[in-house]
Amino acid sequence: MSRFIKIIGAVAVINIVARLVGFAREMVIGNQYGTGRVADAIATAYTIPNFLYLVVGGGLTTAFISVYHSTSADKALFVRKSFTTVLASISVISVLAFVFAEPLLRIVFVNLTEPQIAAVYPLFLWMMPSTIFLVISTWMSGLLNLNDRFHLSSVAILVYNAAFVVIGAVLTYWIGPISYGVGALVSAVLMVLFLFIGIRKSNLSSLKPSFGMTADIKRVWVIALPILLGGASLQFYAIIQRVAATGLSEGAISAINYASKLSGFPQAVMMTAVTTVIYPMLSKKEGEGDHETIRSLYKKGMLYLAALIVPATVVAYFFADPIIRLVFGHGNFGEKSIAITVPIFKAFSLSMFFLAVNTYITRFYYAKGNSMIPVIFSLISVLGINLAVIFALIDSLGAVAIAYGTVISSAANFIMLWLYARIKWKL
Secondary structure, three states, X not given: OOHHHHHHHHHHHHHHHHHHHHHHHHHHHHHHHOOOHHHHHHHHHOHHHXXXXXXXXXXXXXXXXXXXXXXXXXXXXXXXHHHHHHHHHHHHHHHHHHHOHHHHHHHHOOOOOHHHHHHHHHHHHHHOOHHHHHHHHHHHHHHHHHOOXXXXXXXXXXXXXXXXXXXXXXXXXXXXXXXXXXXXXXXXXXXXXXXXXXHHHOOOOOOOOOOOOOHHHHHHHHHHHHHHHHHHXXXXXXXXXXXXXXOOOOOHHHHHHHHHHHHHHHHHHHHHHHHHHHHHHHHHHXXXXXXXXXXXXXXXXXXXXXXXXXXXXXXXXXXXXXXXXXXHOOOOOOHHHHHHHHHHHHHHHOOHHHHHHHHHHHHHHHHOOOOHHHHHHHHHHHHHHHHHHHHHHHHHHOOHHXXXXXXXXXXXXHHHHHHHHHHHHOO
């Protein structure tokens, strides 16, 4: 067995455990609050912080990795300046979102009623500051992965998820659903501390702030901005799902959240394992001009994702009812909640491969310095095809239409990405 397979296998195992623990949080919320108003509020409050975490953290970290291998400047100084840039940027964004929390919620979730705003607002105030630590943890994980410390970044996610579920589940008996806001903040802080200790013990770099705009930091922003746009367009799936569901019956938001998280579990584990290992290698090989190895990595990753996710899709679709009952059918998650969630989950399961492979292929575009084409394809898919499908089907299918919007648009996005890469780079 090659070293490549062994590394992916080890990362996958750690990620499976971490994701299982993280998914336990959704199970506990379902057990405690079912698909009612409180569960809707928890899912809604975490939408914006999670959006910023994935978009800003992912975009700046991907750009940092791309520049790291090609810079001719002092790498230690570049790491410090990159860290300072990320910290300053997400701090400003998070503070503004915190200060203007209520108008922000009303603008993004236009259909929320006053009782719903009252339930979401205090949770949001706790969750929003966690975004700073989540984005920093993403960047720290990127630094560790660049230095082949893949296991540390994976274990950090386990630390985060474990702390989040324990704090949220236990404290809810004393302080109610606000415990999940407390859990989001405290667990993010613990993850950053874990990663910081790992970086210090590995003697990788100083993280002492260093201000100033160098040529390399400008390159990070040039690369990152299109990636941020692309990441934002992909993460608009979650925003659109929440917004579209607010106009439906109570429980639709949480049912969509449970179904999307469960269907996203297999693809997130496998895609994370493959891309965590491949992207630093890919970035390095692109810098060396080793196009043959890049083609080999591309094909290997596609085959691994297909072999892992397609069987999971078949099982999820045909055994949706028993799976939902097994995972969520406890406590306050009764027959009504099951009936709402099952058809949504079946539809979402059809998008698993497309969402995973789209993220995977996009990494190759980024490594080749072509970050605008994925943005264009994403905007067409998410804001065009996705919305069109939802509006066309929502009156007849209800919440299930939101899931089918994701399926059809992600499939279209895959076709566009695959065809362009095939024509442009012979991948």
